Amino acid sequence: MRCWVVEAITDEGRMVLAERPDPVPGPGELLVLVEAAGVNFADTLMVRGRYQRKPALPFVPGIEVSGEVVAAGPGCARAPGERVCASIPTGGFAELALMPDAAATVIPTGVPADAGLVLLGVNYPTAWYALHRRAGIRPGETVLVHAAAGGVGSAAVQIALAAGCRVIATAGSPEKLDVCRRLGAEVAVSYEEPGWVEAVREATGGVGADVIYDPVGGRVGLDSLRALAWHGRLLVVGFAGGAPPELPANRLLLKEGTVLGVFWGEVKKRDPTLLREVQDSLLALQAEGRLDPLIGGRLPLDEAPAALAQLAGRRSVGKLLLTPRRRDHQTP
Numbered sequence: 001m002r003c004w005v006v007e008a009i010t011d012e013g014r015m016v017l018a019e020r021p022d023p024v025p026g027p028g029e030l031l032v033l034v035e036a037a038g039v040n041f042a043d044t045l046m047v048r049g050r051y052q053r054k055p056a057l058p059f060v061p062g063i064e065v066s067g068e069v070v071a072a073g074p075g076c077a078r079a080p081g082e083r084v085c086a087s088i089p090t091g092g093f094a095e096l097a098l099m100p101d102a103a104a105t106v107i108p109t110g111v112p113a114d115a116g117l118v119l120l121g122v123n124y125p126t127a128w129y130a131l132h133r134r135a136g137i138r139p140g141e142t143v144l145v146h147a148a149a150g151g152v153g154s155a156a157v158q159i160a161l162a163a164g165c166r167v168i169a170t171a172g173s174p175e176k177l178d179v180c181r182r183l184g185a186e187v188a189v190s191y192e193e194p195g196w197v198e199a200v201r202e203a204t205g206g207v208g209a210d211v212i213y214d215p216v217g218g219r220v221g222l223d224s225l226r227a228l229a230w231h232g233r234l235l236v237v238g239f240a241g242g243a244p245p246e247l248p249a250n251r252l253l254l255k256e257g258t259v260l261g262v263f264w265g266e267v268k269k270r271d272p273t274l275l276r277e278v279q280d281s282l283l284a285l286q287a288e289g290r291l292d293p294l295i296g297g298r299l300p301l302d303e304a305p306a307a308l309a310q311l312a313g314r315r316s317v318g319k320l321l322l323t324p325r326r327r328d329h330q331t332p
Helices: 041-046 113-120 123-134 151-162 174-183 196-203 218-227 249-255 264-270 272-287 301-312
Strands: 002-005 016-019 029-039 064-072 083-087 096-100 142-145 166-171 187-190 209-214 228-236 258-261 295-299 319-322
Touching (some): 029 083, 029 301, 083 096, 123 209, 123 264, 209 218, 295 301, 301 319
Parallel strands (some): 166 187
Antiparallel strands (some): 029 064, 029 319
8 A cells, every 4th residue: 555654753744655565454443445534733743743642653644534444353343345434543644544443433324435534533523522511612602713714623613603602713814714704703803913802802892702712822822811701711722823822820810711621532532432422413413404514625645745734834724635546446
């Protein structure tokens, strides 16, 4: 199979496109012909050795895939021919990938493999868990979503709207602000502008946002406390801005606010039943037409470095996907 391999950790996150033997599934493992592989901000960190989890070298990056099961190891519930998706530790940027059978979710009939991956992989489950389980959003509340045109941000916008919340969105360019409005955000402001906090407060009648969903961190995360309502909840989802914010306790005291960490990757390992509950909830919303995953681009496997560069440089919208095509499975 063809795959991208990180042979050594470098500042630029160098990968090599290589031919490697096809993986062989062991007990409880599935071998999947990859139809779509998600490109995540975590991948941009992992290839540079800056993620909290550091795979042993060499490794194939990519932490979520969807596709057809072509072989199953002993003890698997899934069988060849089924279409599945899952988050995986590594191995997604390849034509074939191993997937734990326990983590695999069958993609319903009629749902494309790429849309199924976006809906059930990382972004939408993270947003649903953060907003419903951590923040406990309620209809009528105002939710401020940072980087709302991105993969995880656009998922949060749609899930908050489906819950009956009002959404204010931030993004970094006029084009991305237009995307936020098309997603349904009532107000969209640029977090690159110095007055974005005042714009949020004005849009809320001076009250601030009940819930702030922050995958950016850095200065944006710090300034978010000034946009928080009384008894507001700040969700710390990630640090795409480059650094964790240093949050002053006095601002939390003055708002009686709460800061909530969101580590969905660990949660789903500790509570597999919650994973199924979240995925079932997302599928139900999708069946009702209330979720429509925003896919910003489908790139061939050869363009994985370009996809990572787009994401790291904040030039992408929605979810970026790689679409490997194994040569001996192509239709002539």
